[in-house]
Amino acid sequence: MLFGRDKQTMPDPADVLPGRPDAMPVTHLEHLVLGTPIAGPYPEGTKTAVFGMGCFWGAEKFYWPLDGVFTTAVGYAGGFTPNPTYEEVCSGRTGHNEVALVVYDPEVVSYDELLKVFWEVHDPTQFMRQGNDVGTQYRSEIYVSDDEQRAAAEASLERYQASLNGAGFGEIATTIVDAGTFYFAEDYHQQYLARNPGGYCNHGVCQVAYDTADA
Numbered sequence: 001m002l003f004g005r006d007k008q009t010m011p012d013p014a015d016v017l018p019g020r021p022d023a024m025p026v027t028h029l030e031h032l033v034l035g036t037p038i039a040g041p042y043p044e045g046t047k048t049a050v051f052g053m054g055c056f057w058g059a060e061k062f063y064w065p066l067d068g069v070f071t072t073a074v075g076y077a078g079g080f081t082p083n084p085t086y087e088e089v090c091s092g093r094t095g096h097n098e099v100a101l102v103v104y105d106p107e108v109v110s111y112d113e114l115l116k117v118f119w120e121v122h123d124p125t126q127f128m129r130q131g132n133d134v135g136t137q138y139r140s141e142i143y144v145s146d147d148e149q150r151a152a153a154e155a156s157l158e159r160y161q162a163s164l165n166g167a168g169f170g171e172i173a174t175t176i177v178d179a180g181t182f183y184f185a186e187d188y189h190q191q192y193l194a195r196n197p198g199g200y201c202n203h204g205v206c207q208v209a210y211d212t213a214d215a
Contacts, residue, residue, distance in 0.1 A: 007135040008128040019082035032191040036071040050143035053122035054130030056098035057192040058203035068108025116210040127173035143179035
């Protein structure tokens with residue numbers, strides 16, 4: 001229990017922390033790995049994708065090697081409190097999820113290739129838990145920005161579920177929701193595993209590969 005609450009129960013919107021009107025300042029503007037702007041401006045023609053798959057330190061890392069990924073950032077989404085802090089998100093009283101923002105060139109890397117990373121580096125059969133990380137901030141969630149992304153995400157979920165079924169694994173718990181506001185996390189969280197190569201990462205390679213052949 002956290003502050004008398006079940007860590008895996010979303011808070012009542014009427015009882016969340018009030019937050020603040022000002023956005024979290026992003027002062028380290030250049031991506032430590034990619035050398036690109038974290039908070040924009042982003043090049044014309046790029047698109048954004050947002051994924052929740054456990055601790056955002058590791059989630060962000062797996063998108064760095066992909067050709068076509070312009071930049072990444074970590075932050076908070078899916079909650080109610082405006083401009084939350086990390087401590088507030090960890091309290092379970094904002095409703096936010098730890099997420100990775102991926103800015104990509106769809107002419108070089110497809111959304112389905114981004115989804116492949118999503119499925120394979122965390123356990124999508126767990127909704128609010130990844131290993132020892134338990135709570136609303138660790139939700140397995142895909143945040144879609146338009147009908148095209150939603151259709152692709154839903155189709156990919158069906159294909160990956162079929163792969164899991166064939167391997168004897170359970171049902172996917174991941175939810176697909178409309179993308180709301182993305183709030184940048186504090187500077188020290190951005191590219192955390194580039195700053196701390198031996199730092200905590202709860203992600204790995206899934207036992208079941210995601211096949212993009214039919215995407």
